[in-house]
Amino acid sequence: MPEGHSxxxxxxxxxxxxxxxxxxxSSPQGRFAAGAGLLDGHCMLRASAHGKHLFLHFEHGLVLHVHLGLYGAWDFGGDSQFRGASTIGAPRRVGEREVAGDSGDPAAAGYAGPPAPVGAVRVRLASSHGWADLRGATTCAAIxxxxxxxxxxxxxxDPLHNTAGSRDDFIRRILTKRTPVATLLMDQxxxxxxxxxxxxxxxxxxxIDPLLxxxxxPEEAAxxxxxxxxxxMSDGVRDGRIITTTAGFWTRSDQLPPGDEAHFVYRRHGQPCRICGTTVALAEHAARKLYWCPSCQQPE
Structure with a gap:
């Protein structure tokens, strides 16, 4: 599932x-036809995000609310004035293609609007210079x-709305739970x-021991x-990728690392920990895969 930075x-x-x-x-697929009719022809004022939820705010007080879920993704395209990522969405389907740049056919001087939709496009947004197509989302609603x-x-x-109040709110929420920290961090x-x-x-x-x-x-640790x-997560917004290792672990420190150097433990089970050499562990935890180093993160 795309994480908050996406x-x-x-x-x-x-x-x-x-x-x-x-x-x-519009809703080429038809499943969002009623909602599309409520938004069609209106001016989009702004876009906002909180966690994994996207909100597009329109002039007449309605909002397009989208949660991509496991398989949702947006595709963008347009003319030479339209700048955007080619795809942002479900990593398991589109990979890390979240890099801003020209979309569609930027050299096309005779842009005549978006092409015919391909596949199950839930909603299409189109302006005079470009379009965005949504497929596979869990939530797509006009609210x-x-x-x-x-x-x-x-x-x-949301850590990407980082204020003193939000920090204190997180500390309060996590310190009042008996649930393991690994579970709490996945609780939206x-x-x-x-x-x-x-x-x-x-x-x-x-x-931190994931089962603590x-x-x-401790409050300071929280x-x-x-x-x-x-x-x-702020780095993820900037880079369009989740990179949690530092340059000292990269083959080349003058550019972003390849995928196998970007993480400390995620999907590295069975391999040696980059810090201590202990084999990275994998377990099923709350119906999700949990990766950790049994030595670096051992209970105190």
Whole structure:
């Protein structure tokens, strides 16, 4: 599932290319036809993200709410004035193609609108210079601003909205739970936007036993956990990738690392820990794969 940095990149992307534009909104697949009719022809004012939820705010008080889920992805295209990532969405389907640049056929001087939709396009947004197609999302709904606020009320703080209040809110939420920290970091009501990669990597970077109950985590350690999550997720927004190792672990420190050098423990089970050499462990935990170093993250 795309993690929070991807959704914030999407919000930035939509703001860059569609804010202030009157959009043609359609549902080629047909499943969102009623919602598309409510948004069609209206101006998109801004885009926002919280955790794994994307909100596109329109002039008449309606919001396009999208949660990509496991398989959702946005494709972008357009003319030479349209700048955007080619695809942002489900990594298992599209890989790391979240790099800003020209989309579609940027050399095409005679742009005449988006091409015929391919596949099950839930919703298409189109302006005079480009388009965005959504496929496979778990949630795609036209809602009111009040309903959008209600969605936010159900979520925990987002490290990419890093304020003193959100940090304190996270510390309060995690320190009152008996649940293991590894489970809490995946609970969107405790912290929004964290997925399996960030969970495993930040716990390793903090040398935190993933099975430690939240209430047993020292308050200072909980604050540092939030700070590190905010830092690495901000890096993810900048880089379009989740990279949690530092340059000293890369073959070349003058460029971003290849995939096999980007993480400390995620998907490195059976391989030696980059720090101590202990074999990285893998277990099923709360129906998700959990990766950790039994030595670096051993219980105290």
């Amino acid at each position: 959704i914030h990149r999407l919000a930035r992307q939509f703001g860059d290319v569609f804010a202030g534009e009157r959009l043609a909104v 009111t601003e009040d309903e959008a606020a209600a969605v936010l009320d159900r979520l925990g703080p 009501k405790v912290i929004a936007g964290v997925g399996n990669v960030y969970r495993a990597e930040v716990l390793f970077r903090g040398r 109950p939240g209430r047993a985590l 604050g540092l956990l939030w700070d590190d999550m905010a830092a690495v």
